[in-house]
Amino acid sequence: MREIEVDVAVIGAGSAGLRAYRSAAQYAKRVVLIEGGDYGTTCARVGCMPSKLLIAAAESAHHARGAAKFGIRVAEPEVDGRAVMERVRTERDRFVGKATAVTQKIPEADRLHGHARFEDRNTLRVGDDLRVRAGSVVIATGSRPQVLPMFEGLGDRLVVNDDIFDWMDLPESVVVFGPGVIGLELGQALQRLGVRVRMFGIGGFVGPLTDPDVKAMAERHFQSEFPLDADSRVESVAREGDQVVVRFRDGEDELREEHFEYLLAATGRRPNVDRLDIGNAGLALDDQGLPVFDRYTLQCGDSSVFIAGDANNHLPLLHEAADEGVIAGRNAARFPEVAPGHRHCPLSIVFTDPQIAMVGDARAELEEGTYAVGELDFSAQARARVMGEDHGLMRVYGRYSDGRFLGAEIFTPRAEHMAHLLAWCREQGLTVAEMIDKPYYHPVLEEGLRNALQMLQSRLEQGRGQVRP
Numbered sequence: 001m002r003e004i005e006v007d008v009a010v011i012g013a014g015s016a017g018l019r020a021y022r023s024a025a026q027y028a029k030r031v032v033l034i035e036g037g038d039y040g041t042t043c044a045r046v047g048c049m050p051s052k053l054l055i056a057a058a059e060s061a062h063h064a065r066g067a068a069k070f071g072i073r074v075a076e077p078e079v080d081g082r083a084v085m086e087r088v089r090t091e092r093d094r095f096v097g098k099a100t101a102v103t104q105k106i107p108e109a110d111r112l113h114g115h116a117r118f119e120d121r122n123t124l125r126v127g128d129d130l131r132v133r134a135g136s137v138v139i140a141t142g143s144r145p146q147v148l149p150m151f152e153g154l155g156d157r158l159v160v161n162d163d164i165f166d167w168m169d170l171p172e173s174v175v176v177f178g179p180g181v182i183g184l185e186l187g188q189a190l191q192r193l194g195v196r197v198r199m200f201g202i203g204g205f206v207g208p209l210t211d212p213d214v215k216a217m218a219e220r221h222f223q224s225e226f227p228l229d230a231d232s233r234v235e236s237v238a239r240e241g242d243q244v245v246v247r248f249r250d251g252e253d254e255l256r257e258e259h260f261e262y263l264l265a266a267t268g269r270r271p272n273v274d275r276l277d278i279g280n281a282g283l284a285l286d287d288q289g290l291p292v293f294d295r296y297t298l299q300c301g302d303s304s305v306f307i308a309g310d311a312n313n314h315l316p317l318l319h320e321a322a323d324e325g326v327i328a329g330r331n332a333a334r335f336p337e338v339a340p341g342h343r344h345c346p347l348s349i350v351f352t353d354p355q356i357a358m359v360g361d362a363r364a365e366l367e368e369g370t371y372a373v374g375e376l377d378f379s380a381q382a383r384a385r386v387m388g389e390d391h392g393l394m395r396v397y398g399r400y401s402d403g404r405f406l407g408a409e410i411f412t413p414r415a416e417h418m419a420h421l422l423a424w425c426r427e428q429g430l431t432v433a434e435m436i437d438k439p440y441y442h443p444v445l446e447e448g449l450r451n452a453l454q455m456l457q458s459r460l461e462q463g464r465g466q467v468r469p
C-alpha cells in the first residue's frame with residue numbers, strides 16, 4: 001500500500017471541490033484533490049447546463065407555436081427529436097470539456113484518482129492501493145438521484161436526469177414522479193417538445209414554493225400544459241413489455257391506468273456521504289447519517305473535517321457549492337484557525353416558463369404577525385402583456401418593525417432578473433421605501449415589482465402601530 005502525507009485532502013472534483021482545492025492551496029503547501037469518477041462536474045455533465053439546453057429547445061418550439069397571437073402565421077413546428085438531442089449532447093460536451101480542462105490544469109501530482117473512504121478522521125483510503133494521511137479533509141462528494149423502491153423492476157424504462165441527456169431521440173411519452181425543481185424543468189420542456197407528459201407529486205408540493213397563492217397559481221398554470229396531480233394517489237407502477245404502466249386515482253376517485261415509454265424519477269437527491277465509511281471519522285451525525293456542521297464555517301463539530309456543496313444537503317445549488325468550497329478549503333488549510341465565511345442571501349431560480357424564483361426568507365419561514373405582504377398579478381402588467389406573457393404572480397414580504405425587505409416568492413416571466421435585484425437589495429439591508437425610491441424604466445417587468453413593493457409599503461405603514469416590534 002502506497003502512503004502519502006498531505007495538509008489537506010479534498011474529496012470530489014465537482015464545483016465545490018475545485019473551489020475548495022484552489023482556496024486551500026493558497027494557505028497550505030500540499031493539497032490533493034481526489035476524484036472517483038470522471039472530471040467535468042455534475043453541473044456541466046448532468047445538471048444545470050444540459051437541462052438548460054433542453055429547456056432552450058423547448059422554448060424555441062413554444063415561441064413558434066405562440067407566434068399566431070402576434071399575427072405571425074407559421075406552420076405547426078416540427079420537432080426533430082434527434083437534432084434536439086444532438087445539440088443538447090454537443091453543447092453539453094463543450095461545457096464538460098471546459099470544466100475538465102480547468103481540472104486538468106491542477107498539477108498532476110495533486111490529482112488523485114479513486115473512490116475515497118475514511119479509515120479514521122485523518123486517514124483516507126483511495127481505491128485499493130493508496131492511503132492518504134491528511135491534516136484536514138474537505139468532503140465535497142455531491143449528491144445523486146434518490147430512486148424509490150416502488151420503481152424497482154422498471155429496468156431500462158426507469159430514467160433519472162443523467163440518462164435523459166444521453167438520449168439519441170425524444171420518446172413518445174414520459175411519466176414524471178416529483179414536481180420539484182428537476183421534475184418541473186424537465187417535464188415542461190419535454191411536453192413542449194411534443195412528448196406526452198403526466199406528473200405525479202405527493203403532499204401538494206410544487207417546486208420550492210411555500211406561499212399558498214403563488215403555489216396555487218403555478219399549479220394551475222402547469223396543469224394547463226400537462227396533467228399534474230401534486231397530491232396524487234398512485235396505486236401501482238409496473239413494467240409491462242416495454243411500457244411503464246401507472247395505476248392511479250384521478251380527481252373523481254376513479255381508478256385509471258396509463259401507459260408510458262419511460263418513468264422519470266425526480267423525487268429528490270441524496271448526498272454522497274453514505275459510501276464514505278463516514279462512521280470511521282468519529283463525527284456527530286444527524287438522523288439521516290449526515291455530519292452535523294456549521295453553515296458559516298462548514299466545519300463538522302470541532303473536527304478537522306469540513307463539508308461543502310450538495311454533500312451537506314443544505315442549499316444544493318451551484319453558487320452555494322462554489323461559495324462553500326471556498327470557505328471550507330480556507331478553513332481546512334488554516335485549521336485549527338477556523339473563521340466564518342460570508343453567506344449570501346438565499347436565491348434560487350427554477351427555469352420553467354413562467355420562471356419560479358425564491359429570494360431571502362420564504363413565506364413559510366416568516367413569523368406570523370411580524371410581516372406584511374405585497375403582490376402583483378402579472379396578467380395585467382404592461383410589459384408582460386406586450387410580450388404576450390401575461391400570467392403569473394409575485395409576492396413580496398417586509399417587516400413591520402423596521403420596514404425592511406425580507407423576501408419574495410415569484411412565478412412570473414423572466415423572474416431570474418427581478419430575483420437578482422431583490423437578492424441584492426436584501427443583502428444591502430434596504431427598506432421597502434428605499435427600494436421603491438430607485439430608477440424604474442418604462443415599460444419593463446420591474447414596474448410590476450414596484451407595484452408589488454408599493455402595496456407592501458402601504459400595508460407596512462397601515463400595520464406598523466398595531467404589530468409588536
Ligand SMILES: Cc1cc2nc3c(=O)[nH]c(=O)nc-3n(C[C@H](O)[C@H](O)[C@H](O)COP(=O)(O)OP(=O)(O)OC[C@H]3O[C@@H](n4cnc5c(N)ncnc54)[C@H](O)[C@@H]3O)c2cc1C
Pocket residue numbers: 011012013014015016017034035036037038041042043046047048049051114115116117140141142143161182272275276308309310311315316317318319321
Ligand atoms: C438536473 C439538474 C439541474 C440543475 N440545475 C441547476 C441550476 O440551474 N442552477 C443551480 O444553481 N444548480 C443546479 N443544479 C444543482 C447543481 O448542479 C449542484 O448543486 C452542484 O453541481 C453541486 O456541486 P458539488 O461540487 O457539490 O457536486 P458534484 O459536482 O456532483 O461533485 C462531486 C464529485 O465528487 C465525486 N465523488 C463522490 N464520492 C466520491 C468519493 N467517495 N471519492 C472520490 N470522489 C467522489 C463525484 O464523482 C463528483 O465528481 C442542478 C442539478 C441537477 C441534477
Ligand SMILES: NC(=O)c1ccc[n+]([C@@H]2O[C@H](COP(=O)([O-])OP(=O)(O)OC[C@H]3O[C@@H](n4cnc5c(N)ncnc54)[C@H](O)[C@@H]3O)[C@@H](O)[C@H]2O)c1
Pocket residue numbers: 148177178179180181182183185200201202203205206207208266267268269315316317348349350351
Ligand atoms: N434551477 C435550479 O437551480 C435547479 C434545477 C434542478 C435541480 N436543482 C437542485 O437539485 C435539487 C434536487 O432537485 P429535485 O427536483 O430532485 O428535488 P426536489 O426536492 O426539488 O423535488 C422532489 C419532489 O419530489 C416529490 N416527491 C417525493 N416523493 C415522491 C413520491 N413518492 N411520488 C411523487 N413525488 C414525490 C417531492 O414532494 C418534491 O416535490 C433541488 O433542490 C435544487 O437544489 C436546482
